Amino acid sequence: MPFSSAPPLPSRIRWRRGRVTETGRRGRDSVQLTVDVPDEGRLPALAYPSLVGIPQVGDEVLLNTTALAQGLGTGGVALVVAVPDRLPPDPEGPGHLVKARYTPLQVTVSGVDEQGTEHHGLMTEADDLGGMPVVVADLHSALPAILIGMLATDPDLKVAYVMTDGGALPAAFSRTLDALSKSFVGVITVGQAFGGDLEAVTVHTGLLAARHVLGADLAIVTQGPGNLGTGTPWGFSGVAAGEACNAVTVLGGAAIGALRISDADERTRHRGVSHHSLTAFGRVALGGVTLVAPRGLTSELGGQVDQDLAGQPARNPVVWVDTDGLDDALVLSPVPLRTMGRGYPEERAYFLAAAAAGRFAALQVPVPEAS
Template sequence: MVNKEIKVIKDIIQEKVNLQTVLFTSGDKGYNYPFLSGKVKQGDEVLVNTTAVDLKLGTGGYHFVIAKYPFEKEKKKSKGHIMKLRYTPLQFKTYPIEEQLGKQLDYISLKGTIVITAELHSMLAPIVLSLKKLNAKVKVAYVMTDSGSLSATHSNSVTLLKKHKLIEGVITSGHSFGGDLEAINPISGIQGAKIAYDADVIVVSMGPGIVGTGTQFGFTGIEQSYLSDLAQNIGCTVYPAIRLSFIDSRKRHRGLSHHYLTNFGYLCNGRFDIVLPKMARKKTKFVLSQIKKHNISKKHHLNIANGVNISDISKEFQIPLSSMGKGYDENRDFFNGLTSLGRYVSSFY
């Protein structure tokens, strides 16, 4: 059940394209997506979803605006007829690339196009920054899936990467929304990224907010396995980004995360080049023992590359680097695991 309250807007704290952060007269805060609920201003009365805050869940203490009063109707008819958030009270119409490009999608060749699949949204920025630091001319596009946040505008990384032209564009696929282009599924999203942006490298991952349960298969990042297979099946050269850490308090995420070991030791069908960073001997030994235990070395080809120091470029563009609450210097292995892949891929351009 959705918990709802009527609240009044006291102030607009922050405003960016398709996202307003608001303060209510009750003293709590919320997010508003103008293209879903209409743009709000001081004094507006709004209907608010308070469920996650009431349950003390992970939205950072923010409510979500459902609608404002009086209700508004679309003033001009827009193109498209594909609904996202289908059969929910917030279903809305989009004009996806499948409608825009039609049969062009069927004839596009993806041979030689590099796709990097990533489990966590926090992997996007380090991958892109390492690629651009080593080769500023490489064209990178981002296809966002619907396994995390459904709104691309909720991602600060996406906002900043677009602002500084580090990515050519964003395609939101499935029920995710708010990208430069919309797609019905991630595969069409990859095709669209090639046609619309002439992308050399396409990063595919969910938005912020992975869901995990501690069970073997109960995590939304399981999509990395089948998306890697699907992208390879349509002709792309696929590199699955690793999830590596030695500081996570959860034993199952030490070294290579059990998510990664499940995806590429057990679930996927394809054979991929997996890139590991150069590490201290003890850490390397531990990771190699995981790889052997889960038959990853039998299924895939292993490569080793140096990580890339991206602290300077992240500061230059004011793009924070953090994953699971740990910053760049605290969890260097995590970021080296991603930037070593950036180094490996950039060598092809």
């Protein structure tokens, strides 16, 4: 049967046209909008200027409303696909790495590891992290707490963030990065994620760029906002945290696991130490990872954490870290601390565990010798 005469397939995207009625908050590469859509009213929308230009009030825009219709917490907005009557200029300069590959929205970026670019020579020779501590976490919500733990321990440390592609692909979607960008020496987006200060093809080259291009003392690896989980043993995007630990190990870094701990989550699989942490670190991270448990938990939760970690393989040492002063630092967080709809102190154990991992990593950085 000729392709042209085949029956139409149902779309997997909800397409809408609308007109911008308001513009709102601007991020480093995002702008919030209100868009009037016929028969559906005014919808919250988000545009990425580097992809579609800057929509103005009165512009007609093409929207993808799939996530909004599903009522998703993270990502539950309409996304601007195009401003048809005012297209942005063509990209200029180098860049042949294609991300969001072979989708209608694929983009080209200049990679830190691609040929003909400023850092290609350095990246060709880079092969070792030199023992750099790297904290790996399951959820994006752990990022600010890990950073707080690091900088509360030593405010002069240079910290890089390596954002993987298990959640949101555009770094610009993260309000956390908007607020914390000045606290990082740089953000590196790897895999299909894009929009960082540097782009890299893999977690491996992202880590090497953190060390050798940005000169980081420490790195944090976690996915962008929007974890995907199915309630099955292996069907969650955080499995990639274990693979990230393997990348750290093979490159000569020190992998440190930020445990997902909770006594507020109603789901049994996430109480105490989440099965996400136990699976990713205990079964996927075959090179070993230091697991950091925070002191200062309630006696009941502390006992459960101790019991949950008792079955870890010998390659995963468990370290209990003092948390004096970390609660005060978390209270002063420059961004709201929230995970799974719950904030601090409701999820104190979760954020305290992340901050403790950051503190432990900071203490592993060698102190420079006095000249």
